[in-house]
Amino acid sequence: MILEHAEFHIHPGKQAEFEAAVKLGVETIISKTPGFIAYQLQHSVEQPETYFLFIRWETLEAHVVGFRESPAFPAWRAVVGPFFASAPNVMHLREAHSTF
Template sequence: MILEVAILKVIPGQETAFEQAFAQASTLIASMPGYRHHQLQRCMEQPSQYILLVGWDTLEDHTIGFRGSPQYQQWRALLHHFYNPFPTVEHYQQVYANAC
């Protein structure tokens, strides 16, 4: 599994609208082949900052499958205007896990 990680800096004052748009956009990403799970968390110290974590079966499920899809165009239209600056997205592979 691949973990997509994005730090999202939302324009201050737009947090509620962003969260509402994200709830709508969530159905788009969840419908994609190779999708496993996602979560959005809001920073306590910087309330305009969020972290998005998305689990994918493969890197290509995200970079080619999702980003090359019509659903991504809808995702972009719903969310990308909230970011300043535009987020950097990185991908991680698990090295170690401790089950609690």
């Protein structure tokens, strides 16, 4: 399993709209991609314009090929992109240890 970690900085005052857009985009677009497992959106307490999106994928290829190279990716960006104050930072994680 791979955990995608995306950090978003959005325009001030758009938190509720962004959260709704992410929910809509994940549930209607990303979740339809083969290899998608689950997602979680976290909101920074100290930096109210910062969000972290975690998506569990079966494999790295499910995300970088199956989703990012498909028509679903521009559809996703059309839903959430207008809220971005800067380009998202995305990385992929593999669990090393956990009690979580």
